[in-house]
Amino acid sequence: MSEKHSVDRRDFLKTAAVTGAAALSAGSAAAAAQAPQGTPPTQASAPVAPREVDPGGNVEVLTTDRPGGDFMVDVIKTLDFEFIASNPGSSFRGIHESIINYGNNTKPEFITCCHEESAVAMAHGYFKAEGRPMAVLCHGTVGMQHAAMAIYNAYCDRVPVYVLAGNSLDATLRRPGVEWAHSVQDAAAMVRDFIKWDDQPISLPHFAESAMRAYKIAMTPPMMPVLLVIDGGLQEDPISHEVSSRLRIPRLTVATPPQGDSGAVAEAARLLVNAQNPVIVADRAARTPAGITHLISLAEALQAPVVSQGGRMNFPSRHPLNQTSNSRQLIADADVILGLELTDFWGTVSAMRDGLTRTSRSLVKPGTKLISITALDLATKGNYQDFQRYPEVDVAMAADAEATLPALVEACKRATSSDRRSAFEARGKRLATAHASALERARAEAAYAWDASPISTARMTMELWAQIKNEDWALVAESGIMSDWTARLWSFEKHYQSLGGSGGAGVGYGAPAAVGAALANKKHGRLSVTIQGDGDFLYAPGVWWTAAHHRIPLLAVMHNNRAYHQEVMHVQRMANRHNRGITRAHIGTTIDDPNVDFAKIAQGLGVHAQGPITNPNDLGPAIKRALDVVKRGEPSLIDVVTQPR
Amino acid sequence: MNVMKSLVFGLQSAVLGLLLVAAVSAQTPAPQPNAASLGNVEAGKKLFVSDGCYQCHGYEAQGSNATGPRLGPRPIAFAAFSRYVRQPTGQMPPYTTKVVSDADLTNIYAFVSSRPAPAANILLLK
Numbered sequence: 001m002s003e004k005h006s007v008d009r010r011d012f013l014k015t016a017a018v019t020g021a022a023a024l025s026a027g028s029a030a031a032a033a034q035a036p037q038g039t040p041p042t043q044a045s046a047p048v049a050p051r052e053v054d055p056g057g058n059v060e061v062l063t064t065d066r067p068g069g070d071f072m073v074d075v076i077k078t079l080d081f082e083f084i085a086s087n088p089g090s091s092f093r094g095i096h097e098s099i100i101n102y103g104n105n106t107k108p109e110f111i112t113c114c115h116e117e118s119a120v121a122m123a124h125g126y127f128k129a130e131g132r133p134m135a136v137l138c139h140g141t142v143g144m145q146h147a148a149m150a151i152y153n154a155y156c157d158r159v160p161v162y163v164l165a166g167n168s169l170d171a172t173l174r175r176p177g178v179e180w181a182h183s184v185q186d187a188a189a190m191v192r193d194f195i196k197w198d199d200q201p202i203s204l205p206h207f208a209e210s211a212m213r214a215y216k217i218a219m220t221p222p223m224m225p226v227l228l229v230i231d232g233g234l235q236e237d238p239i240s241h242e243v244s245s246r247l248r249i250p251r252l253t254v255a256t257p258p259q260g261d262s263g264a265v266a267e268a269a270r271l272l273v274n275a276q277n278p279v280i281v282a283d284r285a286a287r288t289p290a291g292i293t294h295l296i297s298l299a300e301a302l303q304a305p306v307v308s309q310g311g312r313m314n315f316p317s318r319h320p321l322n323q324t325s326n327s328r329q330l331i332a333d334a335d336v337i338l339g340l341e342l343t344d345f346w347g348t349v350s351a352m353r354d355g356l357t358r359t360s361r362s363l364v365k366p367g368t369k370l371i372s373i374t375a376l377d378l379a380t381k382g383n384y385q386d387f388q389r390y391p392e393v394d395v396a397m398a399a400d401a402e403a404t405l406p407a408l409v410e411a412c413k414r415a416t417s418s419d420r421r422s423a424f425e426a427r428g429k430r431l432a433t434a435h436a437s438a439l440e441r442a443r444a445e446a447a448y449a450w451d452a453s454p455i456s457t458a459r460m461t462m463e464l465w466a467q468i469k470n471e472d473w474a475l476v477a478e479s480g481i482m483s484d485w486t487a488r489l490w491s492f493e494k495h496y497q498s499l500g501g502s503g504g505a506g507v508g509y510g511a512p513a514a515v516g517a518a519l520a521n522k523k524h525g526r527l528s529v530t531i532q533g534d535g536d537f538l539y540a541p542g543v544w545w546t547a548a549h550h551r552i553p554l555l556a557v558m559h560n561n562r563a564y565h566q567e568v569m570h571v572q573r574m575a576n577r578h579n580r581g582i583t584r585a586h587i588g589t590t591i592d593d594p595n596v597d598f599a600k601i602a603q604g605l606g607v608h609a610q611g612p613i614t615n616p617n618d619l620g621p622a623i624k625r626a627l628d629v630v631k632r633g634e635p636s637l638i639d640v641v642t643q644p645r
Numbered sequence: 646m647n648v649m650k651s652l653v654f655g656l657q658s659a660v661l662g663l664l665l666v667a668a669v670s671a672q673t674p675a676p677q678p679n680a681a682s683l684g685n686v687e688a689g690k691k692l693f694v695s696d697g698c699y700q701c702h703g704y705e706a707q708g709s710n711a712t713g714p715r716l717g718p719r720p721i722a723f724a725a726f727s728r729y730v731r732q733p734t735g736q737m738p739p740y741t742t743k744v745v746s747d748a749d750l751t752n753i754y755a756f757v758s759s760r761p762a763p764a765a766n767i768l769l770l771k
Contacts (some may be wrong), residue, residue, distance in 0.1 A: 447763030576738035
């Protein structure tokens with residue numbers, strides 16, 4: 001860009017600043033009274049006007065004390081974000097400076113991340129622990145490209161993440177070189193297929209309205225990420241008189257989630273009450289602690305088994321009606337299946353054999369009635385295929401399961417006769433016996449390979465459980481397939497004790513999501529623990545520096561099987577199918593030669609770390625040492641070399 | 646709680662077919678000591694790794710509910726074991742004689758048969 005362009009930019013700023021000064025000369029009490037204080041999302045804020053600016057006279061105006069970014073911070077504070085996670089980028093330097101200075105770096109507090117994927121995944125984990133969204137700032141183009149994978153995970157997991165991305169719209173005002181490479185006509189295009197809504201406001205009043213709208217849309221089930229693209233000029237330039245007169249922050253009222261139609265609820269209740277073998281299957285059903293309470297009420301009203309597919313903490317693991325371990329037989333015997341926010345109802349009632357020819361078969365008896373309650377029936381995206389195969393159900397409620405459960409519980413109670421109540425009680429006793437048997441079976445199976453090295457995943461699970469079970473603990477992530485030992489052997493009761501998975505199965509979610517959830521748990525005094533996969537660790541390990549830098553207490557115990565083990569098995573499958581043997585299945589799938597020294601990496605990032613631990617008898621003392629560190633308010637990692645699964 | 650189920654990528658279904666084997670195991674009166682004694686445990690241990698059995702069943706043949714059932718220390722009868730390895734009905738990939746010879750399979754069988762029974766009264770499992 002020529003020098004003339006730079007002069008034009010200065011002239012533009014000068015004009016804008018003088019205009020702002022003119023606005024001030026008109027006088028505004030509201031301007032002086034305006035303070036950068038956040039208010040709860042449901043309250044309206046006062047109109048906002050600029051502060052005094054230097055009139056400048058005939059000299060070039062070089063400063064402003066009221067850039068657009070300050071107003072953006074006023075808006076963001078109104079939404080009551082605790083944190084805003086980001087890897088820094090010049091396309092949002094204006095709002096960055098406004099957050100840390102004008103906003104005093106509180107609500108939101110800037111969380112420094114080393115990768116945009118980490119920032120978004122932190123927000124993903126944070127929401128599931130805290131129940132409200134975290135904001136994320138992404139650099140124009142390159143930052144969004146880095147963030148895309150984590151945004152997709154959040155989208156698939158139906159988690160709202162509030163993304164703000166910088167951009168430079170006016171081509172004549174871009175700095176030469178890099179700013180052009182980071183600017184884009186339609187910044188949201190690359191992620192629009194897997195976010196719920198986006199906008200690119202062209203004025204500050206427009207920003208304020210879109211900011212409220214984005215929050216409301218993100219928080220209405222089915223919840224998903226949203227994106228606001230914020231122009232650099234809008235952030236950096238002084239607020240003009242004309243604009244200041246129009247500045248206000250609209251009132252936000254978050255929408256109530258959709259409930260199932262009353263007729264459909266009554267029909268579902270009739271089917272459930274009259275069923276001989278009903279089964280309740282829940283995936284992302286409990287959005288809040290109330291969801292667990294409602295599901296317990298329904299299960300107990302019917303004395304019906306509950307199978308949790310683990311998308312959220314739906315049901316206490318030691319409740320006698322929790323029959324997750326017996327799901328296959330229950331599905332086969334069922335005459336009515338109620339699916340609550342299932343990711344894959346078809347896959348719940350069908351099996352596919354991944355052989356040379358792919359074949360599928362039904363797992364349920366002919367005539368089994370299927371009832372679905374899911375807000376996903378309101379989702380309309382078509383490009384990415386995460387919606388799974390079409391399920392043929394008998395009752396479909398396009399509604400939020402948690403919001404519908406109270407009405408369904410009442411409908412079931414009303415429809416229950418004394419005869420049915422007696423049958424329910426008998427069923428409940430049988431299920432309680434089955435639950436106890438399943439727990440004993442799990443304990444018996446866990447004993448095999450107890451003293452093995454590599455360490456068995458069951459041993460690791462129980463060494464950890466022994467030292468956290470009396471704490472206010474939360475398993476914030478589990479990146480690695482561990483034979484469901486935690487679900488089978490631990491006692492999960494509270495909504496924050498299990499947060500589900502990544503959603504899109506994009507590896508690299510585990511570490512940042514755990515750090516984000518641990519950040520949420522910190523103020524509650526909860527002990528955050530995560531099972532950390534080795535492959536997941538290596539995607540963006542800089543998030544461990546973020547944990548150390550921001551003093552986020554988190555105990556990470558590694559499930560280090562030294563492989564992308566899922567892929568080892570897939571290559572093995574292909575090699576066997578092609579009758580070639582599997583001696584080369586490790587090529588491209590294992591993480592050894594050299595073995596990664598995860599403890600050394602973590603230590604280099606400022607995290608207390610131990611390992612590799614290969615002797616199972618060393619594990620308990622290592623966990624104790626790590627817990628001492630975590631209880632001091634810092635992260636700690638233990639590298640444990642484990643069995644594959 | 647089953648948080649990585651999506652990553653299992655269908656392999657949990659493998660349990661279906663292999664659980665049938667496990668069920669047979671539970672009903673089998675006793676292992677066939679002759680078949681186990683014919684094989685070489687140390688050779689079988691190496692083959693259990695190099696042939697990839699450990700990938701689904703663990704290095705100690707302890708099994709996983711996500712991938713494949715426990716195979717030892719009391720496996721199903723060798724004839725059924727061999728038949729399933731050659732012609733699996735579930736998600737397990739087939740191992741033909743071209744990939745795993747009958748002699749190698751006998752050694753593998755000896756290895757899984759030799760796995761120790763778990764210790765009783767493990768405090769952490771109470």
